[in-house]
Amino acid sequence: MRSAMRLAGFAWSDAELETIRPGLERALASLEELEKLPLGDTEPTTQYRIV
Amino acid sequence: MGDLVWSSVVDLARMIATKEVSPVEVTRAFLDRVATLDGTLKTFITVCGDSALEAARAAEADLVAGRAHGPLHGVPLGLKDLFNTAGVRTTAGSKILADSVPAEDATVVRRLRAAGAIVLGKLNMHEFAYGPEGLNAHYGHARNPWDARETRVAGGSSSGSGAAVAAAMVPVALGTDTGGSIRIPAALCGITGIKPTYGRASRAGALPLAWSMDHVGPMARSAADCALVLRAMAGYDPADPTTSVLPVPDYGAALTGDIKGLRVGLLKPFFMDGSAPDVVAAVEGAARALQGLGAIVDEVRLESMGHVAAASFAIVASEALAYHAEWMRTRSADYQPDVRERLKMGAFVTGVQYVRAQQIRASVRAEVDGALARRDVLLAPTTPLAAPVLGQTETSIGGTKTDVRSALIRLTRPFNFSGHPACSLPCGFTADGLPIGMQLVGRPFDETTVFRVADAYQRTTDWHRLRPPLA
Numbered sequence: 001m002r003s004a005m006r007l008a009g010f011a012w013s014d015a016e017l018e019t020i021r022p023g024l025e026r027a028l029a030s031l032e033e034l035e036k037l038p039l040g041d042t043e044p045t046t047q048y049r050i051v
Numbered sequence: 052m053g054d055l056v057w058s059s060v061v062d063l064a065r066m067i068a069t070k071e072v073s074p075v076e077v078t079r080a081f082l083d084r085v086a087t088l089d090g091t092l093k094t095f096i097t098v099c100g101d102s103a104l105e106a107a108r109a110a111e112a113d114l115v116a117g118r119a120h121g122p123l124h125g126v127p128l129g130l131k132d133l134f135n136t137a138g139v140r141t142t143a144g145s146k147i148l149a150d151s152v153p154a155e156d157a158t159v160v161r162r163l164r165a166a167g168a169i170v171l172g173k174l175n176m177h178e179f180a181y182g183p184e185g186l187n188a189h190y191g192h193a194r195n196p197w198d199a200r201e202t203r204v205a206g207g208s209s210s211g212s213g214a215a216v217a218a219a220m221v222p223v224a225l226g227t228d229t230g231g232s233i234r235i236p237a238a239l240c241g242i243t244g245i246k247p248t249y250g251r252a253s254r255a256g257a258l259p260l261a262w263s264m265d266h267v268g269p270m271a272r273s274a275a276d277c278a279l280v281l282r283a284m285a286g287y288d289p290a291d292p293t294t295s296v297l298p299v300p301d302y303g304a305a306l307t308g309d310i311k312g313l314r315v316g317l318l319k320p321f322f323m324d325g326s327a328p329d330v331v332a333a334v335e336g337a338a339r340a341l342q343g344l345g346a347i348v349d350e351v352r353l354e355s356m357g358h359v360a361a362a363s364f365a366i367v368a369s370e371a372l373a374y375h376a377e378w379m380r381t382r383s384a385d386y387q388p389d390v391r392e393r394l395k396m397g398a399f400v401t402g403v404q405y406v407r408a409q410q411i412r413a414s415v416r417a418e419v420d421g422a423l424a425r426r427d428v429l430l431a432p433t434t435p436l437a438a439p440v441l442g443q444t445e446t447s448i449g450g451t452k453t454d455v456r457s458a459l460i461r462l463t464r465p466f467n468f469s470g471h472p473a474c475s476l477p478c479g480f481t482a483d484g485l486p487i488g489m490q491l492v493g494r495p496f497d498e499t500t501v502f503r504v505a506d507a508y509q510r511t512t513d514w515h516r517l518r519p520p521l522a
Binding site: 001004005008009010011012016017019020023024027028030031033034035037039042043044045 | 414
């Protein structure tokens with residue numbers, strides 16, 4: 001967590017990071033699940049404009 | 052005077068135009084109401100009493116001189132306090148922007164003023180719009196007017212907008228909706244609110260939470276009122292490159308009450324499965340009511356809904372932290388704790404995960420489009436539960452423990468993700484007397500059909516006319 005935080009340009013204390021650890025671990029686990037989806041070459045929605 | 056504040060926007064506009072009531076009389080009635088109730092409900096951050104009365108006197112003079120400005124001439128309006136207002140502070144419910152005074156109005160505010168609306172004040176909200184409960188540590192938590200004990204949340208993030216409309220402190224308010232922030236307070240406060248199609252209404256001058264998920268829309272007591280206000284504020288805006296050049300239809304002209312032959316898809320798995328029994332019963336009752344009006348109802352399954360929460364998290368957390376990065380480096384102690392924690396999470400989402408989430412978004416949008424290719428609207432609960440108690444973090448739905456925040460946004464977030472228009476309207480009450488909302492989801496830029504179905508339902512039901520105990 002510390003290295004990811006520094007890479008993103010932030011300097012929160014260890015105590016501050018600990019407050020988000022449980023929620024963050026759940027969120028990152030759910031993001032890992034998304035890696036398993038067979039999306040193939042689906043174009044990402046980069047410019048979100050319907051018409 | 053008591054009944055004047057309970058008049059619809061449509062009726063107020065008509066009564067003012069025909070000089071049955073004056074804009075000053077109407078504005079004073081709502082300001083009196085705010086003075087009486089705001090101490091309890093904590094709906095306003097800034098009341099613009101003097102400027103509202105000045106605008107009302109000008110509106111009255113214009114009427115006498117035969118110069119009516121537009122369809123909302125003399126009608127008071129509340130604004131979630133993240134819409135820029137020239138010369139009036141715009142705090143976004145934060146300490147950080149407590150003294151921020153914009154030089155110009157947001158585009159939608161400018162358009163509504165041009166249509167004749169009078170800004171009564173700036174409404175409370177979850178700090179920086181980042182929370183579905185509507186909590187605010189700096190200006191007080193807005194209370195739900197349906198709970199006489201003053202213990203339940205109004206829902207957020209447009210909490211002041213929801214509570215103020217429900218308590219007849221304003222006839223209509225503007226909100227924004229990134230994961231449900233118009234529809235959640237609409238459902239929890241027993242009013243009507245529409246998140247139009249992404250690109251239908253300009254976001255220019257509205258403080259962002261997540262640019263690609265933010266929507267701007269009206270909240271009022273009926274679909275007819277929302278239709279009138281949306282028409283006045285929507286349309287292409289060169290200041291917001293995501294707005295569509297499609298013309299804005301006359302939504303009101305389509306509100307005939309006739310929905311015979313329209314096809315309604317009742318969203319069952321995911322939407323009904325995880326909802327409280329009284330919510331399910333109310334929405335099924337609404338489906339039967341629509342059937343009784345001649346609509347054809349069938350059941351729909353959307354397979355991709357289970358992926359929406361994680362993918363939305365990746366997008367909202369990344370975009371929100373990108374906007375707040377500088378303040379999170381220099382003023383993180385000035386955020387309320389829950390918002391600060393949510394913002395921090397964005398630092399741990401990778402670029403690959405963000406793009407993956409946008410791929411999933413494209414597939415979810417295609418699936419919703421597919422369901423709507425064979426149907427005119429989709430129907431689902433707005434929230435799986437009624438208004439929670441302030442400070443409540445867990446609830447039990449159907450015997451399963453769940454996090455309140457996740458539950459509140461579970462059913463609304465898919466349509467921020469997909470961009471489809473979605474309108475929440477009241478469809479019943481729990482045994483405790485709390486409102487239950489349902490949402491109608493339409494095809495992109497077909498707000499007309501959404502309003503048509505919602506209005507037909509409201510012509511035959513009274514849920515949206517009931518008055519809360521704290522009002």
